[in-house]
Each structure stands twice: as C-alpha cells, then as structure tokens.
Amino acid sequence: MTARRIAPRGDLTRVEILALLGTAGALDRRQIAARLRLGDATVHEHTRRLLACGYLRTLAPQAGVVGRPRIPLQVVPEAAATIGVRVATDHVVTVVAGLDGRVITSDVSPFDCRSDPIPQLLAVINHRLADPTLGPRLKAVGVVTPSSVDSATGYIRVCPRFGWSELPLGERLRAELPIPVLVDNDLRASTTAELLYRTGRDHDDFLVLGIGDGVGLGAVLQRRVHRGPSGLSGEFGHTPVATTGPRCACGARGCLETLTSDDGILRAARRAGLADAATTIEELRARWVSGGEPGLADVLAGIGTILGRAVAGVVNLLGTPTIAVIGENHVLWPGLEPGFLAAMRTSRVTAAYRVQVIVRPWSDAQHALGAAGLALAAPETLAS
Numbered sequence: 001m002t003a004r005r006i007a008p009r010g011d012l013t014r015v016e017i018l019a020l021l022g023t024a025g026a027l028d029r030r031q032i033a034a035r036l037r038l039g040d041a042t043v044h045e046h047t048r049r050l051l052a053c054g055y056l057r058t059l060a061p062q063a064g065v066v067g068r069p070r071i072p073l074q075v076v077p078e079a080a081a082t083i084g085v086r087v088a089t090d091h092v093v094t095v096v097a098g099l100d101g102r103v104i105t106s107d108v109s110p111f112d113c114r115s116d117p118i119p120q121l122l123a124v125i126n127h128r129l130a131d132p133t134l135g136p137r138l139k140a141v142g143v144v145t146p147s148s149v150d151s152a153t154g155y156i157r158v159c160p161r162f163g164w165s166e167l168p169l170g171e172r173l174r175a176e177l178p179i180p181v182l183v184d185n186d187l188r189a190s191t192t193a194e195l196l197y198r199t200g201r202d203h204d205d206f207l208v209l210g211i212g213d214g215v216g217l218g219a220v221l222q223r224r225v226h227r228g229p230s231g232l233s234g235e236f237g238h239t240p241v242a243t244t245g246p247r248c249a250c251g252a253r254g255c256l257e258t259l260t261s262d263d264g265i266l267r268a269a270r271r272a273g274l275a276d277a278a279t280t281i282e283e284l285r286a287r288w289v290s291g292g293e294p295g296l297a298d299v300l301a302g303i304g305t306i307l308g309r310a311v312a313g314v315v316n317l318l319g320t321p322t323i324a325v326i327g328e329n330h331v332l333w334p335g336l337e338p339g340f341l342a343a344m345r346t347s348r349v350t351a352a353y354r355v356q357v358i359v360r361p362w363s364d365a366q367h368a369l370g371a372a373g374l375a376l377a378a379p380e381t382l383a384s
Contacts, residue, residue, distance in 0.1 A: 012196065012225075013038065014046050015377045018055065018075050019196040022100025026059055026072035037204065037223070047073055053382065055079050055099055075100050082381065083128050083141040084372030085121065086186055086364055089113050089161060089213075093364040094124050096134055097372035101197050104134070106365050113162035118172050125177060140179050140381040142371035143169070144186040146214055148235060151227060154183030160249035161214065180380045182371075189370030190326055191218030191225050196373050199324045199358060207320050209311060211336075212328035213281075215257040217314060237261065239310055260307045262329070268299045285331050300335030307336065308343030312352040315344070319351045325359045326366065333359050 016036055021027060027035070033043045050056040057076055061069035077098035086093040092111040096104045109124050111117075121143060129135045147159030154170015170183040191208040199206050200220065208218040217236035219226040237257030238250050246267065248255035258264055262281040269275035269284060274295050288296060311323065325333055337357075344352040360366075375381060 012192070012223075012377050013042065014050060014382055015196060015373060016200075016223075017043070017046055017050065018099050018376070019101050019373075020201075021056070021073060021075040022077065022098075022102065023197060023201065026074040028062065028070040028072050030070065032073070050382070053079075055382065077102065078137070080139045080382075081134060081137045082139055082372045082375040083125060084189075084368040084370065084375065085124065085141065085143045086189075086367035086371060087111060087113075087117070087121070087143065087145045087162075088364065091364075092121070092124055093368045094128065095365055095368040095372055096128060096138070097369055097376075099376070101193075101369070101373065103365065103369060106368070108364070113164075117164075117167075117169065118176070121173065122176055125173075129178070138179060140182065140375035140378055141173075141177065142182045142184065142189065142373070142375035143173065144184050144189040144367055144371040144374075145169075146186050146216075149183055149185050151182070151184045151188070154181065156183070158250075160251070180375070180378050182375050182378055184371070184374055185216075186367045186370070187216035187218050188225060188227065189374055190367050191220060191370070192373050192377070193366060193370035194218075194324050194326075194360075195220050195223065195225060197369075198360065199322065203322045205318075205320050206322035206324060207311070207314065207318075208324045208326060209307075210327040211260070211307070211325065211330065211332075213262045215260050215307070217311070219314075219318060219320065221318065221320075236310070236314075241306060241310055256306070256310050260303050265300070265303060265329070265332070268303060269296065272296075272299050274299065281328075285329070288335060289331055297335050300332055301339035304336035304339030304341075305343045306339075308340035311340070312344045312346075312350070315352040315355050316350045321351070321354065322356045322358065325357060326362050328362060330359050330362045 020035055029043050033040050055076055056073050059072040059074055061071050077100040081096050081098050084095045092109045095106045098104055111120055125141055145159055146161055148157045156164055156167040156169050158165045170181055173181045187210045194208050204223050206220050210216040215237035239256040240254045241256045242254035245254050246258045247253050248258045272295055
C-alpha cells in the first residue's frame with residue numbers, strides 16, 4: 001500500500017507573516033514585505049486569505065501618512081492553535097501553540113520507545129483534542145522524532161535510537177485523528193522554529209547545530225529550510241570522521257555523534273579519569289555549570305575541535321554566515337567553544353573564519369514548538 005503524500009511544506013510564507021506579527025506587533029503590508037523580503041503582491045494575497053479566515057484583523061489606518069493610508073494588520077492568536085509533539089526515548093513533550101507562536105500549554109508524559117508508539121501518541125494528542133477550551137481551536141498536529149523521516153508521508157525509514165524501522169507513523173496517526181498530522185525530524189522542526197521566531201528575524205541564511213543525545217545540523221538557505229530529496233537531510237551526526245571507534249546506533253563506526261554527543265562526552269571524561277561508569281551526562285553538566293574543572297575544560301575543548309572541523313566543512317561549502325547552537329548540551333558550550341572556534345578559524349579566506357555563533361537557551365519544548373510550527377505551515381491547516 002502506498003502512503004498518502006501531503007503537499008510539500010517548503011513555503012512558510014503565511015506562517016512567517018503570522019510569526020512576524022506575533023513577535024514584532026502590528027505592521028502594514030509594506031512593512032511586512034520589507035521585513036520578510038517579499039513582493040507586495042505576495043504579501044497582499046497571503047494577508048487577504050488570512051483576514052478572510054479571521055486569523056488577522058485590521059487596525060485603524062496610520063495617522064499622518066502621506067498618500068494612500070497604511071492599514072496595520074494584527075494577528076489574532078486565539079483564532080486557531082496547533083499541537084506540537086516531540087518524541088524522546090523515555091518521554092513525550094507536548095505543546096499547544098497559538099497563531100503567534102506563543103506556547104499556550106506544555107507538558108511532559110512518559111513514553112516507552114520499545115512499545116507500540118501509536119496508542120501512546122494518540123493518548124497525549126486526544127487528551128488535547130478533548131479539552132473543551134482548546135479542542136475546537138486545534139487545526140493540526142506535528143509529531144517530531146530523532147529519525148530519518150519522509151516528511152511528505154510521515155514514513156519513518158529508520159530510527160536507530162528507538163529501534164524503529166519502516167514505520168508508517170504518519171499514515172497510522174492520520175487514520176485515527178480528525179485533524180491533519182505531520183511527522184518530521186526533530187532537528188528540522190527546531191530549524192523551522194529558528195527561522196520563524198528567532199534567528200530568522202535577522203538572518204536569511206544560517207545553520208542550526210543541535211548538540212545533545214545526538215548531533216544534528218539544519219540549514220536555512222534564502223529563508224527556506226533545506227530538506228533534500230524525500231526530506232532526508234540533517235543526519236549530520238552520522239558524518240564519518242574516524243576509521244575506528246565506538247559503534248554508532250546506525251551500525252557504523254567513526255560517526256561524528258559517537259565522539260561529540262552525550263555518550264561521546266561521557267566516554268572522553270572517563271578516559272580522562274573525570275567520570276566513572278555510573279556518571280550521567282546530567283551530573284557532568286551540573287559539575288561544569290557549578291564552576292567547571294580544568295580537566296573537564298580540556299576534554300570539552302578536544303570534543304569542540306572535532307565538532308568544529310566537521311561544521312567548518314559545511315560552512316565553507318554553503319557560505320552560511322551564522323550558526324545557532326541549540327540542544328541540551330548548550331550549557332557545555334563555554335567548554336566546547338575554544339576548540340570549536342579554533343577549528344573554524346584556521347584559514348582567513350574561508351567562510352568559517354568569519355562565522356557568527358549564537359547560543360540559545362534550550363528545553364525539550366523548543367523541539368515541540370517547532371513541530372507545532374510545521375503543523376501550522378501545512379497547506380490544509382490554514383486553507384481558505
């Protein structure tokens with residue numbers, strides 16, 4: 001049976017308009033076009049449809065403007081909402097976000113990735129749909145996982161961390177739910193959130209480096225989230241950087257994330273005598289944040305060097321001037337940064353030498369917010 005394909009999600013224009021008005025406040029069409037670098041006709045068509053649906057409202061014309069009056073537009077955040085679900089190994093983070101991208105509710109539920117995910121996900125989604133206040137406003141749900149996903153169908157090819165393969169997650173969820181369902185990779189979801197609500201406010205081209213239990217890299221090029229054929233991109237953690245080393249969950253040896261993810265950091269700390277088999281990554285983070293240790297700084301700088309060499313190749317290829325660092329290990333960035341920047345700045349003639357790094361505060365809810373943004377961007381969500 002062939003999975004049903006949904007329309008591509010490359011065009012985020014309507015959601016970008018909503019996100020801009022949600023963060024910047026009321027703007028007229030010319031201001032929207034200038035901020036998002038869009039044509040006047042494009043902005044007029046999209047805002048016309050959003051007004052017709054009740055997702056935008058007009059305000060009084062601006063006083064003192066010479067020529068044709070400029071009418072500010074304002075987002076109506078309560079007019080609709082979407083659900084974002086981020087699936088981790090042992091828990092699920094669920095958020096409900098309004099049209100302005102603000103989180104209305106957020107919670108965490110237990111999850112067993114080794115059991116059938118469908119009933120577990122349906123339970124958390126249906127709980128939101130049954131809410132008498134929020135339920136009628138919910139237009140779509142986005143579910144994101146750390147896996148290789150065909151984002152057009154929601155078909156998960158492989159998720160080594162969960163032990164999943166050949167799972168038609170989107171198809172199964174759509175068969176049970178009354179609203180559109182989108183399934184995607186969690187790093188691409190967070191890259192979309194960066195475009196809509198954070199880094200994309202000031203930059204059209206940038207990378208998003210996710211560091212935590214895995215390592216991922218998302219790319220925004222000319223205000224479009226790069227997806228690659230069939231949506232398969234961002235598996236940066238499986239870049240081969242060594243000929244030997246621990247076996248990765250994907251089955252290969254020498255993958256970048258075996259050296260730079262949570263497990264890689266713990267292994268390096270053990271080799272340096274700074275941790276034992278019982279030490280957790282949370283404990284190591286807490287020790288670093290509480291004041292750091294000279295030995296741990298050396299370990300992190302070495303890992304930062306490995307990470308920087310890998311990222312430098314991507315920056316030099318794409319010429320992206322900015323990197324946003326996200327993920328649970330953002331708290332370790334002061335230790336990773338010296339080695340990372342040294343590796344990036346080995347040659348003055350490269351794009352990597354001049355790159356700007358922005359480190360973001362992080363929580364699991366950011367992945368879920370990205371999932372809600374993807375759901376909002378689906379053509380059927382805001383159809384008029």
